[in-house]
Amino acid sequence: xxxxxxxxxxxxxxxxxxxxxxxxEIKDDRVKIxxxxxxxxxxxxxxxxxxxxxxxxxxxxxxxxEAKLDGTKAVRGGVPLVFPVxxxxxxxxxxxxxxxxxxxxxxxxxxxxxxxxxxxxEPSVQxxxxxxxxxxxxxxxxxxxxxxxxxxPYAFSLMYSVILKRNSLETKLRVxxxxxxxxxxxxxxxxFDFNALFHTYLRVADVTKLGVTGLKGxxxxxxxEGGAEATEERDELTVAxxxxxxxxxxxxxxxxxxxxxxxxxVERQNLEDVVVWNPWTGAAKIGDFSPDDGYMNxxxxxxxxxxxxxxxxxxxxxxxxxxxxx
Numbered sequence: 286x287x288x289x290x291x292x293x294x295x296x297x298x299x300x301x302x303x304x305x306x307x308x309x310e311i312k313d314d315r316v317k318i319x320x321x322x323x324x325x326x327x328x329x330x331x332x333x334x335x336x337x338x339x340x341x342x343x344x345x346x347x348x349x350x351e352a353k354l355d356g357t358k359a360v361r362g363g364v365p366l367v368f369p370v371x372x373x374x375x376x377x378x379x380x381x382x383x384x385x386x387x388x389x390x391x392x393x394x395x396x397x398x399x400x401x402x403x404x405x406x407e408p409s410v411q412x413x414x415x416x417x418x419x420x421x422x423x424x425x426x427x428x429x430x431x432x433x434x435x436x437x438p439y440a441f442s443l444m445y446s447v448i449l450k451r452n453s454l455e456t457k458l459r460v461x462x463x464x465x466x467x468x469x470x471x472x473x474x475x476x477f478d479f480n481a482l483f484h485t486y487l488r489v490a491d492v493t494k495l496g497v498t499g500l501k502g503x504x505x506x507x508x509x510e511g512g513a514e515a516t517e518e519r520d521e522l523t524v525a526x527x528x529x530x531x532x533x534x535x536x537x538x539x540x541x542x543x544x545x546x547x548x549x550x551v552e553r554q555n556l557e558d559v560v561v562w563n564p565w566t567g568a569a570k571i572g573d574f575s576p577d578d579g580y581m582n583x584x585x586x587x588x589x590x591x592x593x594x595x596x597x598x599x600x601x602x603x604x605x606x607x608x609x610x611x
Contacts, residue, residue: 307410307449309398314356316395318410318449326449331356332389333414333445335364338454341611345454345549347486347583351575356392361573362486362583364456365389366445369479371591378477385484388443391421396444409450417442417463441477441597446606456483457554457606462597476598482560482589483607487541487549492563492584495548496521499539500559505532506592524584527565533592535559541586548611553588555605560587 310317315336319325327337336354338345348362359365368388370379379386396413418441440463448455458481489495500517507513508529517532521542534557541549551559562585569577588607597603 307400307408309410309412311395314354316412318412318447320408320410320449320451322408322451324449324451326447326454328412328414328447329354329360330393330395330414332360332365332391333393333416333447334360334366334389335447335454335456336360336362338449340452340454343488345488345609345611347488347579349574349579351573353573358573359385359389361571364486365484366458367480367482367484367589367591368443368458368460369441369477369481371480371482371589385482386480387421388416389484391416393445394420401448407451409448411446411448414445414447415443416445440475453608453610455606455608457604458483459602459604460597461602462599476596478594478596480589480591480594481556481603481605482558482587482591483556484560484585484587485551485607485609486583486585487609489541489548489582489584490543492524492581494543495584496523496542497539497561497584497586498522498542499537500532500535500561503532503535505530522561524563524565527567528561528563530561531592532559532561533557539586541584549586550610551586551588552608552610553605554607555603556588556590556607558589558592560589560591561585562587 308319314330316328317325325339326335328335336348346363352361354360366388367385370382370386373384374380374382393414393416396415398410398412401409401411442461442463444459446457460479460481462477498521500522501520503517505515505517507515509527539551539559540547564571564580568574568580590605595603
């Protein structure tokens with residue numbers, strides 16, 4: 286890993302750390318967080334993918350029944366992490382990377398955990414995960430000495446935090462450009478561009494009964510229509526067919542409603558964009574999407590920084606996050 290001052294080592298696996306305010310169970314391939322009030326979250330080390338969030342007695346994330354949880358491919362469902370490219374780049378260092386980059390298909394280390402807030406009245410638990418340019422576990426070569434390989438020799442470091450509270454799940458990503466001091470190359474040549482996105486699959490009872498607010502007046506690219514640009518004119522976005530839209534520079538909170546009842550609020554920190562996706566009947570053509578009609582029980586509302594590239598200079602860091610509340 287990239288050396289950092291006072292950096293704690295990755296935690297060993299197969300241990301249970303407990304307090305009255307919460308329990309963190311670390312296994313070989315995943316971490317489970319539990320609160321005494323019954324809420325829980327489960328995070329695969331592969332991709333640092335949140336695969337379960339139970340709150341108010343119900344599962345809140347959609348996970349395909351055919352999702353691969355063995356590290357053979359990106360997880361279909363939950364909250365996969367998109368970095369350093371959204372979709373597929375056509376040029377530049379990310380052009381050789383797979384769809385949505387490598388963060389979701391690399392094994393992350395557990396960096397540590399902590400209890401936040403009031404342990405008795407409002408307990409919450411944070412678990413931190415880390416991935417950097419020296420511990421990638423992807424199968425294609427990404428070594429600094431291979432100059433023609435993608436996204437190298439950038440010395441990046443990612444820290445991902447999952448924070449479980451009684452009525453919310455918060456995820457935060459910190460991206461650092463940790464340029465080695467011994468580098469003889471001009472520092473400006475070691476800047477890199479990136480996208481980041483939390484690809485959240487929300488579980489719902491019936492997607493056709495939902496309305497998504499907070500997008501009116503926002504410009505978007507409609508990927509169903511080949512990237513055509515338009516402006517959202519409706520107070521509530523509804524789903525009655527395939528939807529795949531990238532809303533740029535969304536000004537405030539996005540709310541998922543069922544009638545007059547709020548199901549989820551999506552609050553973003555330093556993430557200017559929102560992607561809304563539902564494959565509709567096209568789900569049957571997605572190999573690891575199951576059941577075929579599962580699209581009726583999910584809606585992706587994805588907070589991200591994807592409508593433009595973000596440049597990170599050597600020594601700088603960027604942080605963005607999203608809080609989903611009931």
